[in-house]
Each structure stands twice: as C-alpha cells, then as structure tokens.
Amino acid sequence: MPNRQSRLLRDWQGYLYISPWFIGFIVFALGPILLSVFMSFTRWSLLSTPQWIGLDNYSEILLHDPLVGKSLWNTAYYVLFSVPLGIVLSLALALLLNQKLRGMSIFRTLFFLPSVTNLVAVSILWMWVFNPEFGLLNRVLALVGVAGPLWLQSETWSKPALILMSLWGVGGGMIIMLAALQGIPAELYEAADLDGARKWRKFLHITVPMISPALFFNLIMNMIGSFQVFTQAFVMTASSGQGSEGAPNNSTLFFVLYLYKKAFQQFKMGYASALAWILFLIILIFTLIQFRLSRKWVYYEAGGRS
Amino acid sequence: MKKTMLFAAVLVVLATLTMLGCGSDNDSITLTFNVPANANQIRLLREDLSQFEERFGARVKLFPFTGQEKLYAMMAAGQAPDIFYTNTVVRDQLAAEGRLLDLYSVAEGDSFIHRIRPEFVQRGTSIDGGWYQFCDWTFTYAVYYNKILFERAGLAEPALDWNWSDLVRSAKALTVDADSDGSPEQYGIFIAKHFAAALEQMNGARFQRNALFFSLSDESRQALQAYLDLMNRHHVMPDVSLTQAQGMQMTQLLNSGRTAMAVEALPNPDVIAGLKIDWDVAPLPRMGDNPPAYFRSASGGLSISAGCPHPDIAWEFLKWLITESRYNTPNPILRDVDFVGDWEKTYPVLAQTRFGEVWRLSEQYDGGDPRDFVRYSSWSSAAILEILAPKMDLLFSGKIDVDQLAAAEADINRNVERELLKLQQSALDSVFLQQIKSEINARRGEENADR
Numbered sequence: 001m002p003n004r005q006s007r008l009l010r011d012w013q014g015y016l017y018i019s020p021w022f023i024g025f026i027v028f029a030l031g032p033i034l035l036s037v038f039m040s041f042t043r044w045s046l047l048s049t050p051q052w053i054g055l056d057n058y059s060e061i062l063l064h065d066p067l068v069g070k071s072l073w074n075t076a077y078y079v080l081f082s083v084p085l086g087i088v089l090s091l092a093l094a095l096l097l098n099q100k101l102r103g104m105s106i107f108r109t110l111f112f113l114p115s116v117t118n119l120v121a122v123s124i125l126w127m128w129v130f131n132p133e134f135g136l137l138n139r140v141l142a143l144v145g146v147a148g149p150l151w152l153q154s155e156t157w158s159k160p161a162l163i164l165m166s167l168w169g170v171g172g173g174m175i176i177m178l179a180a181l182q183g184i185p186a187e188l189y190e191a192a193d194l195d196g197a198r199k200w201r202k203f204l205h206i207t208v209p210m211i212s213p214a215l216f217f218n219l220i221m222n223m224i225g226s227f228q229v230f231t232q233a234f235v236m237t238a239s240s241g242q243g244s245e246g247a248p249n250n251s252t253l254f255f256v257l258y259l260y261k262k263a264f265q266q267f268k269m270g271y272a273s274a275l276a277w278i279l280f281l282i283i284l285i286f287t288l289i290q291f292r293l294s295r296k297w298v299y300y301e302a303g304g305r306s
Numbered sequence: 307m308k309k310t311m312l313f314a315a316v317l318v319v320l321a322t323l324t325m326l327g328c329g330s331d332n333d334s335i336t337l338t339f340n341v342p343a344n345a346n347q348i349r350l351l352r353e354d355l356s357q358f359e360e361r362f363g364a365r366v367k368l369f370p371f372t373g374q375e376k377l378y379a380m381m382a383a384g385q386a387p388d389i390f391y392t393n394t395v396v397r398d399q400l401a402a403e404g405r406l407l408d409l410y411s412v413a414e415g416d417s418f419i420h421r422i423r424p425e426f427v428q429r430g431t432s433i434d435g436g437w438y439q440f441c442d443w444t445f446t447y448a449v450y451y452n453k454i455l456f457e458r459a460g461l462a463e464p465a466l467d468w469n470w471s472d473l474v475r476s477a478k479a480l481t482v483d484a485d486s487d488g489s490p491e492q493y494g495i496f497i498a499k500h501f502a503a504a505l506e507q508m509n510g511a512r513f514q515r516n517a518l519f520f521s522l523s524d525e526s527r528q529a530l531q532a533y534l535d536l537m538n539r540h541h542v543m544p545d546v547s548l549t550q551a552q553g554m555q556m557t558q559l560l561n562s563g564r565t566a567m568a569v570e571a572l573p574n575p576d577v578i579a580g581l582k583i584d585w586d587v588a589p590l591p592r593m594g595d596n597p598p599a600y601f602r603s604a605s606g607g608l609s610i611s612a613g614c615p616h617p618d619i620a621w622e623f624l625k626w627l628i629t630e631s632r633y634n635t636p637n638p639i640l641r642d643v644d645f646v647g648d649w650e651k652t653y654p655v656l657a658q659t660r661f662g663e664v665w666r667l668s669e670q671y672d673g674g675d676p677r678d679f680v681r682y683s684s685w686s687s688a689a690i691l692e693i694l695a696p697k698m699d700l701l702f703s704g705k706i707d708v709d710q711l712a713a714a715e716a717d718i719n720r721n722v723e724r725e726l727l728k729l730q731q732s733a734l735d736s737v738f739l740q741q742i743k744s745e746i747n748a749r750r751g752e753e754n755a756d757r
Binding site: 250 | 374375376379381382399400403405526547548552553688692695696699700703706724728731732733734
C-alpha cells in the first residue's frame with residue numbers, strides 16, 4: 001500500500017495545475033465569504049477595528065430598521081413580476097426564432113445583443129426612454145391617446161418601469177430556450193400529428209415538458225438575479241446626486257441597493273454583511289422551494305421527472 | 307524530471323523579480339495626491355508639477371478620483387494618499403479616528419496662514435479645535451437671467467437689494483402661457499431643489515454646522531413654503547422634480563427660453579461657456595426683513611494623512627497649489643488676491659455682468675454653506691438623510707406639505723439617537739465622544755424642559 005508521502009509525491013503536479021484556480025478561490029471567494037460571516041457579528045467601519053456585537057446587527061435588521069422591510073417589499077415586487085414576465089417573453093421569442101426562415105440568425109443575434117450590452121449604458125439609454133416629456137415611450141403612448149406616467153419620477157410607476165426595462169435583457173434566456181427547443185426530437189411532433197393533436201396540445205404536452213429543464217434553469221437564474229437587482233436602480237434612480245439612489249420616496253430602494261448604501265456610503269460593513277447573509281438565506285429558501293416544486297413539473301429525458 | 311526542474315527554476319526567478327520590484331525608492335521624497343478635479347484641471351496640474359518638484363526635490367504622484375469609497379479602501383489597506391479630498395461629512399469621523407493631520411502642526415508660525423480668509427480656516431476646523439481640512443475653494447449662488455426677456459416684458463432688471471416679492475412679481479411678468487392651457491411655454495424662474503437650503507438661510511434660518519440632530523426652524527419652513535409656492539401657487543416655476551429628473555441643465559433652460567431666470571453657482575466656467583444668450587446675474591433675493599446671508603460654499607477641502615511621512619512638504623504643496631499652480635487659481639480663499647479682476651480677465655464676458663458686485667456682496671454678507679453635507683455631522687448625517695431625503699422627495703412632488711415634513715423631526719432624531727448611542731462603545735478620540743455625549747444630554751434636557 002503506497003504511503004501518504006508517496007501519494008503526495010505522485011499527485012503534486014496535479015495539485016500544482018489546479019493551484020491557480022484553487023488559490024484564487026480561497027483568496028477571492030471562500031476567504032471573503034467566511035470573513036463576511038464573522039463581520040456580520042461586528043460593528044466595523046472599514047477603518048476601525050471590528051467590534052464584536054453578537055446578534056445586534058441581525059436584531060436591528062429584523063426588528064428595528066424600517067428600510068429593510070421597504071427594500072424587501074420593493075425587491076419582492078420586482079421578483080414577482082420580472083421573473084415570470086422574463087420567462088414568458090424569452091420563451092415566446094425563442095418560439096418565434098425557432099423557425100426555418102431566411103435571415104433568422106440575424107434576428108437571433110439582434111434579440112441576443114441587449115443581454116450582452118453593458119448594463120450601465122443600457123440604464124442611461126432607458127432613462128431617456130422613460131423621460132416623461134421627451135422620452136420615446138410616452139411619445140408612443142401619446143400617439144395612441146394615452147398620457148404616459150412620470151415613470152422613474154413616480155412612486156407608483158418607478159418599479160414597473162424597471163421591470164419593463166428588465167425585459168430588454170431576455171436574450172440570454174431566449175438563447176437557452178432556443179437550444180432546448182432545437183433539441184426536441186422531431187418524431188415526437190410527427191407522432192402527435194398522426195394522433196391529430198393541435199398546435200396548442202403539442203406545445204403543452206411536448207414542447208413544455210421537453211424544455212422544462214431549460215425553463216427551470218431560467219427560473220432559478222432569473223430569480224437569483226432579480227433578488228440581486230442593483231445596477232439599474234443605482235444608475236437610474238438618484239433624485240439629487242450621490243446618496244439619493246432609490247428615489248422617489250425609496251420606491252426603488254431594492255435590497256442590494258440598500259446593502260450597498262450601508263456598506264459603501266455609510267461604511268457600516270458589519271451591518272451590510274448581515275444584510276448580505278439575510279439575502280443569501282432568502283434566496284436559498286426560495287431556491288430550495290423551487291427545487292422541491294420542480295419534481296412535479298420538470299422532465300429529464302434520462303431519468304423522467306427530477 | 308528535467309522539465310519539472312526547469313519549471314521550478316522559472317518560478318524561483320519570477321518570485322525573486324517580484325520581490326525586488328516591491329522595493330521602494332527610499333532615496334527620494336514622494337507625495338501622493340488624490341486630486342478630485344476635472345480633466346482640464348488635471349492636465350494643467352500635470353504641466354505645472356515640475357516647478358514644485360524641482361523646488362522641493364520631491365516627486366508628486368497624482369491619484370485622480372472622486373468619492374469616498376476608494377479613499378476608504380486605500381486607507382483600510384494602509385495605502386492612503388498623503389493628501390486627499392475630504393467632504394465635511396467624513397472629515398470629523400476621520401479626524402476622530404486619528405487619520406488626519408492637524409494642519410496647525412505644520413502651519414503654526416507660517417505667515418501664510420494670515421493670507422487665508424479666517425472663515426476658511428474655521429470651516430476646516432473640527433469640534434476638537436484641530437484644523438483638519440484645507441478648504442481650498444468657494445463659490446456663491448446667483449440668479450442668472452435673460453436680459454432680452456426682461457426687456458421684452460418691460461421689466462427693470464433685478465436690483466442688487468431686491469427681495470422675494472420682487473422676484474415673484476418679475477417671475478409672474480415673465481411667465482407666458484400664450485395658449486392659456488395652464489402649461490406655460492415660458493416660466494419666470496427655475497430654482498433646483500438643492501438650492502432651497504440657501505433660501506432658508508436668506509430667510510434668517512441659522513444652522514449649527516455639523517449638527518448632530520435635525521431641526522426645522524420656522525424660518526426654514528417659511529422659506530420652503532415660499533419655494534413651493536413658486537410652483538403650486540404662483541405657477542411661475544416648472545415642476546422641479548420633473549425638470550431635474552429630465553436632466554435639464556440650467557443653461558438649457560435659459561438658452562431655450564424655457565425660463566427667464568435660474569439659480570446656479572457663481573462663478574461657474576461651465577455655465578459661462580454654456581450660456582448663449584445676453585445674460586446677467588443678480589444676488590439671491592432677500593426674504594422678509596432679514597439681513598442677507600448669501601451662500602458661500604465650504605463643503606470640503608484637502609486633508610493631509612496623519613501617516614504622511616513628509617507633512618512639511620505636503621503643507622508646502624497645498625500652498626503651492628492655490629498660489630502658483632494653475633489648479634484653482636486665482637483662489638478666492640486668499641485675502642490678497644484680486645479674484646474678481648483675475649476671473650474677468652480669464653472670462654471677459656464676466657466683466658459685462660454684475661459678477662463683481664454679486665461676489666462682493668457674498669463676501670460682505672457671508673452666510674456660509676447650509677447644504678446637507680455641511681449641516682449634519684459625520685455621525686448623524688446618514689441617519690438623518692435616510693429618513694429626510696424621501697420626505698423631501700414627497701415635499702417637492704406635492705405629496706406632503708411643510709408641516710408634515712416638520713412632523714418627521716421626532717422620528718428622524720430617534721433614528722439619530724439610536725445611531726449615536728452605538729458610538730459610546732467605539733474607539734473614537736475622547737474629545738469627540740465627550741462632545742457627542744454633551745450634545746445628546748443637552749437635547750434630552752431641552753426635551754424634558756419642553757414637557
């Protein structure tokens with residue numbers, strides 16, 4: 001039996017090869033993650049020595065801070081609408097682009113492009129689209145006799161505006177759906193045709209089950225991404241310069257934006273770490289629920305339902 | 307095996323080179339300067355730096371960035387620049403944590419101090435009496451107006467001692483709603499939200515700088531109401547929230563004839579370059595019977611790191627910056643500089659306006675800087691603004707009135723007190739902690755007396 005030392009000698013090259021990634025993971029991912037657990041139990045301004053305060057950050061977040069509730073509500077609203085809308089739209093686009101027509105690859109590229117465009121640039125573009133007086137959206141609404149709202153300046157319409165904007169980036173999900181659609185064996189549709197199935201039946205009983213793993217993947221990824229919505233709110237919602245992000249009246253103060261403000265504007269690193277862990281737990285719970293529910297509707301060819 | 311040996315040898319050589327590269331050039335003095343300036347100022351500074359470097363045998367490395375996040379990260383990593391920009395909100399906190407050099411320690415005995423207008427030394431001084439911030443610039447606010455529109459309306463241009471009633475009267479005469487649809491094509495005036503604090507000051511509100519608690523005096527309430535009345539009662543100002551949200555610049559509003567008057571900073575090179583109309587300036591109008599108290603900015607400045615190894619050279623650099631370099635010169639914080647004359651030489655259009663008179667009024671009746679980041683202390687600013695800012699959004703969009711804003715005072719101050727109590731266990735300098743404690747006690751005393 002080779003002893004431990006000889007095994008190490010035999011394997012050292014392997015360890016050497018994985019070391020760049022492994023060291024990077026320890027230093028830049030695992031280390032900060034573990035550190036943030038510790039920090040969440042401290043008061044730390046980045047410059048001072050962290051001061052151990054036990055569960056004070058968590059109790060303040062859960063019991064006393066009114067903006068936590070507000071930011072959670074804003075985030076939940078965003079997730080609730082942007083995730084289903086994003087999935088429906090990306091599926092609809094994928095179905096449209098899954099046709100055998102000339103020039104289809106150009107359309108696929110065009111629809112995919114926004115999802116690889118820099119989000120800050122996209123946000124600035126959309127600020128103009130939502131401009132109440134000169135914006136494209138209200139101009140179009142005016143053409144059909146509708147007086148457009150104030151969008152980002154309205155407490156009521158600011159979140160719907162950001163949800164609408166999020167649909168601009170459905171190209172990523174669309175590509176995954178498209179790949180899944182193209183993986184469905186043609187024989188299944190041929191068999192259904194022989195049985196006299198109509199389009200809607202084929203969609204419901206063949207297409208949806210066959211692409212359900214892709215739908216599930218998009219659902220999970222969109223949900224996690226939506227819980228972490230930040231950039232567009234940070235860029236588009238400052239009413240009067242730095243520090244006022246989340247306006248009007250905190251209607252776009254999403255959880256991660258609030259976390260950012262606590263960490264990098266107020267330098268409450270311990271508090272922000274606690275916020276981050278609470279968000280992690282929320283996302284974890286919803287992800288586990290989704291995995292549990294997926295057993296009932298996600299179909300894997302290799303092993304039936306998950 | 308040979309390959310492995312070769313690989314190991316290359317690694318050793320690379321590691322050695324890296325270690326050698328980490329050495330510092332100890333034989334020369336290097337100052338690091340976080341310069342919060344625009345590209346043009348930085349270009350001028352780079353061109354001029356060699357003068358300073360030759361005279362003092364020091365090298366100056368520029369770190370051009372704005373914002374506190376990067377500065378804090380550099381400090382936390384032990385790499386703070388020797389000289390950096392601090393706003394008033396972070397200044398006291400950094401001073402209390404011993405991170406800023408008391409400028410008196412290098413400037414005491416230097417006759418240069420007497421060249422600085424004393425109010426700017428005072429504005430950079432913290433509650434422990436230390437001078438931590440070199441306020442290196444100031445500006446005032448003025449009402450810019452379109453002379454042609456005044457002439458067309460048959461109005462006399464604003465007098466230097468005009469008052470709020472004069473402004474409202476002029477604004478009404480300058481507001482044009484030709485098709486009477488209730489949405490004027492030309493408004494009399496535009497005053498952005500962030501200038502409202504200057505109106506409070508003009509109405510006699512006096513602010514304790516770096517106050518720990520929030521309060522809204524009667525003078526402030528009246529001024530805010532007068533400001534809101536411009537939109538809601540007199541209909542002489544466009545919806546401020548909407549106009550600002552649209553990103554409309556004051557120069558666009560004036561150039562397009564959308565408004566006849568607008569408040570902006572003076573002097574302001576961007577405005578001077580951007581205005582394409584026949585324009586002039588007037589001071590902010592007096593409100594009520596109050597003596598004028600014109601806005602003079604003092605919201606930040608340059609600080610020297612407590613860890614700077616060459617504080618004397620850093621001090622010389624600050625002096626050189628505002629006297630000899632083309633960065634922020636001619637500088638209005640110096641007594642012996644002909645600021646107005648020099649600016650008029652640089653921007654000849656100013657000589658045809660009342661810039662000089664408005665500027666001198668601001669010097670004579672200096673009301674200071676009442677903006678949020680000067681008004682509230684390092685320790686309570688965030689606690690105040692996270693409740694106050696959304697309320698201000700609601701106020702300016704007409705969802706709440708001034709009384710409802712004032713009613714938030716108790717709520718805001720409870721939030722502040724909760725934050726301040728956390729400081730009791732912190733490692734702040736005792737002078738600061740003592741000062742904070744005494745303010746909390748004074749406030750509690752006042753509350754008890756009120757009951």
